[in-house]
Amino acid sequence: MPVYFNDAVDDILLYDRQASFIGGQVSNFRENLLNESQAELIKDMSPEISGVLKTRRGFHRFANLLGSTSSSVDMRAMHFFDSDSRERVIVAVARNLYEIESNGTVTAISPAANALPAAVNPAYMCQVADKMYWSSDASTSKIFELKYSGSAWVKTNSTDTVYPANAKYLIANSGRVFAYDPSGNQIFVSTILPSLAAVVKINNGGGYVIGDYTTSGMVVDALTIGLSSGQTIVFSGGGSLLLSAAAVETDTKIYGTLADAAVADDEEAAVGTTLFTMGGATINPFKVGTGAETVTGMYSWVGFNVVVFCENSIYLVDTNPLTAAAAAAGNATSTFKIRQVSNLSGAVSHRAIAQVGEDLIFLARDGVRSLKRTMAEEMVAEQSGVISYPIQDLIDSINWGSAAQKATATFWNGFALFSVPILSSTENNCVLAYSVDTTSWIGYWQGNPAYNIKPVDFCVTAFNGYAEKLLALDKVGNPLEFRDYVAPESTVATDFQDNFDGSNYRDTAWQTLTRGMTFGDQLSPKSPEFVEWEFDRSNAKVDIIPVLDGDDAERLITDLETGVGTISLATTGAVTIDNGAGYAIGDYTSSGIAVDSLPIALSSGQTLFFSGGGRLSLSALASIGATTIYGTLADAALVDNEEAEVGTSATTLPFTLSDAKVRRFRYSLTQYSPFRELQFRLLQSTGDTSGSKYVSLRSIHAGGFMDTMEADL
Numbered sequence: 001m002p003v004y005f006n007d008a009v010d011d012i013l014l015y016d017r018q019a020s021f022i023g024g025q026v027s028n029f030r031e032n033l034l035n036e037s038q039a040e041l042i043k044d045m046s047p048e049i050s051g052v053l054k055t056r057r058g059f060h061r062f063a064n065l066l067g068s069t070s071s072s073v074d075m076r077a078m079h080f081f082d083s084d085s086r087e088r089v090i091v092a093v094a095r096n097l098y099e100i101e102s103n104g105t106v107t108a109i110s111p112a113a114n115a116l117p118a119a120v121n122p123a124y125m126c127q128v129a130d131k132m133y134w135s136s137d138a139s140t141s142k143i144f145e146l147k148y149s150g151s152a153w154v155k156t157n158s159t160d161t162v163y164p165a166n167a168k169y170l171i172a173n174s175g176r177v178f179a180y181d182p183s184g185n186q187i188f189v190s191t192i193l194p195s196l197a198a199v200v201k202i203n204n205g206g207g208y209v210i211g212d213y214t215t216s217g218m219v220v221d222a223l224t225i226g227l228s229s230g231q232t233i234v235f236s237g238g239g240s241l242l243l244s245a246a247a248v249e250t251d252t253k254i255y256g257t258l259a260d261a262a263v264a265d266d267e268e269a270a271v272g273t274t275l276f277t278m279g280g281a282t283i284n285p286f287k288v289g290t291g292a293e294t295v296t297g298m299y300s301w302v303g304f305n306v307v308v309f310c311e312n313s314i315y316l317v318d319t320n321p322l323t324a325a326a327a328a329a330g331n332a333t334s335t336f337k338i339r340q341v342s343n344l345s346g347a348v349s350h351r352a353i354a355q356v357g358e359d360l361i362f363l364a365r366d367g368v369r370s371l372k373r374t375m376a377e378e379m380v381a382e383q384s385g386v387i388s389y390p391i392q393d394l395i396d397s398i399n400w401g402s403a404a405q406k407a408t409a410t411f412w413n414g415f416a417l418f419s420v421p422i423l424s425s426t427e428n429n430c431v432l433a434y435s436v437d438t439t440s441w442i443g444y445w446q447g448n449p450a451y452n453i454k455p456v457d458f459c460v461t462a463f464n465g466y467a468e469k470l471l472a473l474d475k476v477g478n479p480l481e482f483r484d485y486v487a488p489e490s491t492v493a494t495d496f497q498d499n500f501d502g503s504n505y506r507d508t509a510w511q512t513l514t515r516g517m518t519f520g521d522q523l524s525p526k527s528p529e530f531v532e533w534e535f536d537r538s539n540a541k542v543d544i545i546p547v548l549d550g551d552d553a554e555r556l557i558t559d560l561e562t563g564v565g566t567i568s569l570a571t572t573g574a575v576t577i578d579n580g581a582g583y584a585i586g587d588y589t590s591s592g593i594a595v596d597s598l599p600i601a602l603s604s605g606q607t608l609f610f611s612g613g614g615r616l617s618l619s620a621l622a623s624i625g626a627t628t629i630y631g632t633l634a635d636a637a638l639v640d641n642e643e644a645e646v647g648t649s650a651t652t653l654p655f656t657l658s659d660a661k662v663r664r665f666r667y668s669l670t671q672y673s674p675f676r677e678l679q680f681r682l683l684q685s686t687g688d689t690s691g692s693k694y695v696s697l698r699s700i701h702a703g704g705f706m707d708t709m710e711a712d713l
Contacts, residue, residue, distance in 0.1 A: 015703035016517035020051025024440030028392040032516030032677055040679065041513035042443025049437050052536055053697045055510055056445060059453050059472060059480040060499040063104035065091060066477050076116070076123040078457045078473040083130035086148040087463050089471065089479060092116060092123035095138065097146070100479065102463035111155035112146060114138065117166065122351065126172040129193060133177050135167035143167055143179060143275060145196040156196040159228070160274045162282045164188045169350045173300040173319060177275060180295050186285040187295070187308065189333055190275040192321060198225040199268040200233055200254065207264040214244040217253040225249060225273035233269040237261050241269070286333045288315040289340065297350030302358055307371065309347035309362065314374065316341050341375045345385065351408035351457065354416050356436055361387070361416045363407050367395045368418060368434065387434070391441045394432060397422045410458035412470045413484060415442070419455040427475050428454050447498045450617070450634055451506045453480070474500070496693040507693065511683045513547065517702050520676050528669035528678060531702045535663045539563035539692035541685035548675040556667055559685045562695060563663065573600035573646045575608055578627070582639040589619040592628040593638070600624060600646055607686040608644040612636050616644070662698070669702070678702055
């Protein structure tokens with residue numbers, strides 16, 4: 001509804017506005033019902049808490065992980081490992097693990113070579129103290145431990161006989177590992193501060209020669225783990241002992257047959273141990289609900305609370321542990337308090353859960369939900385848990401049938417980010433962004449249509465105690481860092497572009513579509529006359545397209561340089577295809593495309609839009625008279641004599657406000673046919689090769705003159 005009026009003329013409304021963008025994107029409602037701080041679409045932009053709409057920061061390649069940007073790379077997980085002796089980003093790719101240093105140096109973790117099972121599902125891991133636990137070892141289907149000890153990584157498999165095979169959804173809570181067992185639909189819990197890497201140390205001055213010790217035994221330091229009959233332990237000097245009897249923690253003698261080599265005093269044998277036993281007994285796993293519903297994810301919440309998500313229900317589990325003495329019989333989970341907090345909704349993916357303060361925000365089948373609001377919804381029988389109604393159209397576009405389970409989420413710098421697959425994509429290709437500060441959806445991030453960002457996982461790094469950074473593990477094969485850590489006064493144009501290969505910077509094709517502003521209705525008898533745009537220290541080139549009654553009209557302005565006011569006014573040149581066979585979609589950066597003699601010069605990076613829908617991104621400049629142009633053709637094939645119009649002439653407009661920071665531009669609207677509803681589409685100018693990529697839009701005011709006016713008598 002129009003928002004301004006004049007008391008002097010019977011309260012007749014005079015003009016409407018987009019006052020700010022703090023209300024974010026509201027695309028699930030009719031555009032002329034939005035308030036003055038909401039917009040119908042915000043893509044690859046970020047409204048600040050001040051209400052100013054700005055270009056989002058770019059994602060840049062952080063490390064050359066595999067030397068490839070192939071979309072077929074099997075990226076599975078990413079985690080920031082932080083201990084007293086090691087700080088590394090750990091990435092799971094296919095069946096292997098890699099570590100990445102703060103400078104981007106990549107090293108394969110050799111003990112874990114081919115350790116992960118075939119890539120059917122994501123790889124799951126958690127960190128407890130200075131150790132990581134991964135699911136699962138390819139040869140045993142058991143969880144394995146990875147620890148950096150001294151100067152090398154050490155991998156140790158668990159020796160549990162009762163364990164979660166091919167475990168999922170590993171989380172850490174209060175020094176314990178929780179793992180979901182898909183075959184038994186139950187949850188296993190480890191001992192507190194587990195350690196799979198243990199040693200057996202000889203305690204006999206004369207050592208032991210090769211021989212039979214099944215009766216006399218071998219004296220050792222008090223055991224820190226239990227050993228099983230039939231287990232073989234190998235000492236550092238090469239001796240191997242086949243145990244003939246079991247041993248428990250604190251035992252000082254072991255029995256068996258020693259072969260291969262004698263053992264000396266203080267010689268050690270590294271042995272694996274169990275995760276899921278206490279006092280020699282298996283810790284009983286637990287189930288939630290009836291145990292019939294499949295668990296889809298878990299999250300370690302505040303205190304001892306673990307939240308277990310199923311397909312259509314949520315459970316809150318108080319996992320306050322028993323003492324070791326009380327748990328000696330394996331009943332460490334017997335006092336866990338399990339409470340169902342929802343029987344209507346659950347999470348679609350283990351990774352699509354993010355903690356925001358003391359709340360959890362997660363992707364459910366009916367949209368993005370708040371756990372606290374979902375719990376309140378169950379108590380008062382109202383629909384308040386879903387927070388994504390403003391962008392329900394985007395939620396509905398998620399590929400729920402075959403790829404929604406790949407969704408991943410994180411909380412970063414006031415934003416809850418959800419990477420999801422939309423339309424027919426089977427990979428995450430869209431990031432939905434929710435501002436916790438303004439409780440609004442600030443739109444979605446995708447990047448350039450030809451170079452989408454595709455996060456499959458996120459992590460937050462803090463190398464050497466420096467400022468935290470957000471990394472996204474992109475499906476193209478490398479971790480990308482989000483450039484929002486660069487101070488505003490230090491940014492350059494490339495900080496607002498995406499970079500996937502370390503050298504080529506891609507425009508993100510940002511755009512916004514405003515709310516609907518009303519003209520010519522019974523309550524507002526006015527016709528459009530002008531529009532005024534207000535930019536705040538902006539410098540990008542933009543195109544402005546009026547949207548009249550839902551249809552795009554002729555462009556109001558093309559290539560407006562928002563910092564200085566230079567614009568392109570005419571389209572006096574055309575690029576015409578000169579090839580009888582035309583051209584199919586493809587790469588023509590080397591072979592080129594034949595055209596009629598060019599009437600104008602073209603720039604590298606410029607995009608040509610042909611009448612049949614083809615889009616050619618130029619990879620090289622072309623001078624006037626050239627008959628071959630080079631680039632990549634997308635969207636549609638080209639036919640002979642098909643044309644693309646190109647703007648050529650430019651002029652500089654004066655500002656309506658002379659200020660070093662704020663620039664206002666006013667344009668006439670009287671050239672357009674009558675309409676009732678007005679919106680504006682603001683686009684990043686295509687083919688912009690300048691060093692200015694940053695737009696900062698404060699407000700838009702559209703005014704009109706009154707069609708009729710009556711005076712009071």
